[in-house]
Amino acid sequence: MMAEGIFIYLAAAIVILSVLVITRSNPVHSMITMLVLFFHIAALYVTLNAEFLAAIQVIVYAGAILVLFLFVVLLLNLKEEMVARRYIGPWPLGVLAALGLLVVIVLSLKSFIPGPSGVFTTEVVRAETNTKVLGQILFTEYLYPFEVVSMILLVAIIGAIVLAKKRLRN
Amino acid sequence: MPSAFLPEEYLPIVIFMMIVIAFGLGTLAAGIIFRPKRPYREKLVPYESGNPPVGEPRYRFSVKFYIIAMLFVIFDVEAVFLYPWAIVFDKIGLFALVEMLLFIAVLVVGYVYAWKKEAFRWD
Numbered sequence: 001m002m003a004e005g006i007f008i009y010l011a012a013a014i015v016i017l018s019v020l021v022i023t024r025s026n027p028v029h030s031m032i033t034m035l036v037l038f039f040h041i042a043a044l045y046v047t048l049n050a051e052f053l054a055a056i057q058v059i060v061y062a063g064a065i066l067v068l069f070l071f072v073v074l075l076l077n078l079k080e081e082m083v084a085r086r087y088i089g090p091w092p093l094g095v096l097a098a099l100g101l102l103v104v105i106v107l108s109l110k111s112f113i114p115g116p117s118g119v120f121t122t123e124v125v126r127a128e129t130n131t132k133v134l135g136q137i138l139f140t141e142y143l144y145p146f147e148v149v150s151m152i153l154l155v156a157i158i159g160a161i162v163l164a165k166k167r168l169r170n
Numbered sequence: 171m172p173s174a175f176l177p178e179e180y181l182p183i184v185i186f187m188m189i190v191i192a193f194g195l196g197t198l199a200a201g202i203i204f205r206p207k208r209p210y211r212e213k214l215v216p217y218e219s220g221n222p223p224v225g226e227p228r229y230r231f232s233v234k235f236y237i238i239a240m241l242f243v244i245f246d247v248e249a250v251f252l253y254p255w256a257i258v259f260d261k262i263g264l265f266a267l268v269e270m271l272l273f274i275a276v277l278v279v280g281y282v283y284a285w286k287k288e289a290f291r292w293d
Contacts, residue, residue, distance in 0.1 A: 003176045046177050056250055064243040071239050074231040135254030139266050147269065149251070150276035156244050157280035161289050164237040 003047065010044045027073040031066065038062040049122055051130040237289055248277050 017037040024030040038061045045054035125133050138146055216223045251273065259266050284290065 006176070046180055049177070051177075052254065055253070059250060060243070060246055064239070064246040068236075068239045068243055071231065071236045075233060075236060076230075129257075131254050132257050135258035136261065138251075138254060139258060139262055139269060143269060146251070147273060147276075150248075150273045153244050153248055154276050154280040157241065157277075157284055160237065160240040160244070161284055161287050164233065164240070165287055165289065 006047055007044075010040055010047065013040045014044065028070075031070050031073060034069070035062055035066055038066065049125055049130065052134050053130075055131075234292060241284060241289060244280075245277075248274075 014037060017033055017040060020033045021030050021037060024033060038057060042054040042057035042062070045051070045057055120133055218224070252270070255266060255270050
């Protein structure tokens with residue numbers, strides 16, 4: 001009962017905060033709301049027994065990606081956007097798309113069959129702690145994907161520098 | 171459906187968060203209640219050491235901030251992988267050390283590249 005209450009609070013807060021993020025006309029307010037949103041999503045991960053993911057949500061998303069977003073906001077000159085009225089476009093189309101998505105979600109949830117339970121049930125993960133279980137699997141079974149991640153990050157570093165430095169010279 | 175999971179060990183964090191929010195809101199509320207209210211136009215002007223404010227308060231930041239932020243995100247993701255590694259290190263041992271050194275070696279290549287391309291220089 002308690003768990004359901006917490007989930008309902010988090011789900012409602014996430015939906016409301018997401019709407020606030022995209023409706024604030026001041027982009028900096030939008031970013032602050034997004035920070036609160038990221039913390040709520042982290043709390044949701046904790047209730048899903050994914051503590052490591054929650055930590056990543058705080059470290060990477062709230063810590064780094066939000067800064068990136070904030071810099072985008074400050075790089076662009078958003079004076080016009082702050083005074084312009086929003087959502088005067090075809091909103092019935094948006095409502096229609098949202099309703100269609102809702103129908104798809106409801107239909108897919110109706111035919112939802114939980115898959116067979118694997119080795120790492122909630123109890124096992126809780127006893128071992130999430131990060132430990134993840135580490136054990138990541139560094140033995142999924143060794144190759146882990147090393148591929150370093151390559152992807154390397155590509156990201158080079159790509160970022162190539163794109164940004166070219167701009168700087170001009 | 172999996173059974174509802176309630177992480178009791180996170181209760182202190184929840185209580186801590188509640189105290190933080192209550193303290194913040196309480197301080198603001200106390201300020202609203204107790205402070206004298208004499209609003210006039212000059213109080214709304216941005217403070218610039220007594221001079222009348224000049225120019226726009228919002229100006230465009232240099233793109234250099236953005237490069238640093240982008241590189242920070244990448245190395246942040248790299249650092250995140252060290253947490254599970256540090257926890258299981260005593261179980262996997264030398265094998266884990268070698269694979270993590272390999273992982274970091276690849277990223278050091280990127281680091282050296284960034285350094286040589288002067289991505290960390292400000293001018």
